[in-house]
Amino acid sequence: MTDHGQIRESLVLGNPSIRDVTARIASIVESKITIKYLLTLGFTATLAGWGLFALYYTITTGIGVWGLNNPLGWGWDITNFVFWIGIGHAGTLISAILFLFRQKWRTAINRSAEAMTIFAVVCALTMVLSHTGRPWLFYWLLPFPNQMQMWINFRSPLAWDVFAVNTYFTVSALFWFVGLIPDLATMRNYVKSEIAKKVFGVLSLGWTGSTRHWHHYEIAYMLLAGISTPLVLSVHSVVSFDFTVGILPGWHTTIFPPYFVAGAIFSGFAMVMTLLVIVREILDLKQFITLKHLDNMNKIMLATGMMVGYAYILEFFIAWYSGSDWEKWIFLNRMFGDYAWAYWAMFTCNVVSPQVFWFASNRRNIPLMFIISIFINIGMWFERFTIIATTLHHDFLPASWGYYSPTWVEVSIFIGTFGIFLTLFLLFAKFVPVIAIAEVKSIMPGAQPAHHHHDHEHDHVAVGSGTVTEKVH
């Protein structure tokens, strides 16, 4: 930082004491379960139940109940899989990449974003397992000694995907749990109910806040952030290999890995935004999740939205520049063919709608950002659908052309994954500290000794309520 004496907005409003932070966040767990909460939970659980019923129907009858048929072997199943994996990426970005860049504002949102990652990957795994047709044979995807003496085909990107997604789920869950341990200890000492004390006591593993432990802990956290960063970039790259390693026009492009990663971050931030706007309202966390946080997220959505838009346009240029007739045709078909409605829905939602965030007043307009985040969620779903459907529906011979529409079963499963996702998120928001208590405390004004700040570029001096001046040494 070079600009001296710059006034920055505080990341925690209302100048609370450190004890206030504990009480404010921990009390959410102790507060009574309201009717409103139960009704919402009942609604999302019903959606989840409906989706699970559709899954049960699919598994017991076969994937013939879906709308898939030649030439479209992939439809909503893989669209939803890529969609959910992408949603998860923002969580890892916020928790890992922003941590490495020392972005202090991440502390208010990383816990919920990481939880969202895990739940989104659960939904993605549901989709990809059900699309195998015989999910009870899922272990055939893993290299294990068997009576056929066969191994999995490591030359196939589908096998790489199994490793990428499972690694992603495991590492995200470990990272999330390690981040939770100090907060679970805080909860153990805060809650009054004996049962809750026991549960938090067991889960916190006996964490005492020992500096000797923090010393290891901080290194572990840094390492996990360090490895999660390339991991998150690799996971969506590997997902894109499912398409690019095939030789089909529209899929066989080198731009896919970075384009998928940018899209994943874009859609993930949109989902975090959708959820946080609701959560900060319902749980009254406006003090911690401030307009500043939302503003920053909108900036990231604008930036990644532009990257995605650039990729959309560049794809067309490359299709023309390649000189390949198949390639040219598939992209014209994307824009003006049978699925043009999906393409333009995607383009409008993803490229046009985030442009409102060029204006600071729009970036702080909560109803507007909520609507735009929904648009982006829809647009990013259509992006995956467009990629899959337009390439597959017109095969190389006109005799094998087709048009794909989902049946009620696929639609129900998709709605069901939203039900699963939201149910898990609601349970998390009520029973787990929804904001990283220890991390928020560590960035509060006056929380750190002054003389160590040359390592950290600037220190904080509270001047009046809610303002922090950053001085540069």
Next chain:
Amino acid sequence: MSSTPVGVIGEFTDPNAISAAAKKIDQAGYRKWDIHTPYPVHGLDKDMGIKRSILTYISFAGLLFGITNAIAIQWWTSAVDYPLNIGGKPLFAFEFSVPVDFELSILGTAIFTVVGLFGLCKLPTWYNKYQDDESFKKATDDTFVVTIDADDDRFSAEQTAAFLTTLGAANVHLVTAP
């Protein structure tokens, strides 16, 4: 009733004071002592004279474990145990093994890091000799709690407590076990 001393506890709330106190306690020669804080305080580990963690080496071992296994499994299953010609592709090549090599080295690092962290911190340990002390419970809220154990060579119930008070600790008291 005779009770065995467990250690002396003192409370701090100012991060600058705890940092200064940590240096002095270390310089006074105490070895079996600790500071419990609600969040990581920058530089406090250095002030206490804690040696750098060996965790990074454990993590690196995890990386090597992961990548070795990844390459070995891919090579042995496809090129040795059951060679299958698929699309004329080589039975094993470093290039196509990269995604799985990468993912498994990340997985190995992550698991070794977390297991290493638990090992170094002796987690889970669902018991602490100070756990019933009211001051000690504040360490997860807003207080920096210094504990000096009774089995430290320099420990003496009165002198250690007096020493902590001179460093600026509040509510200094002896913790005993029945």
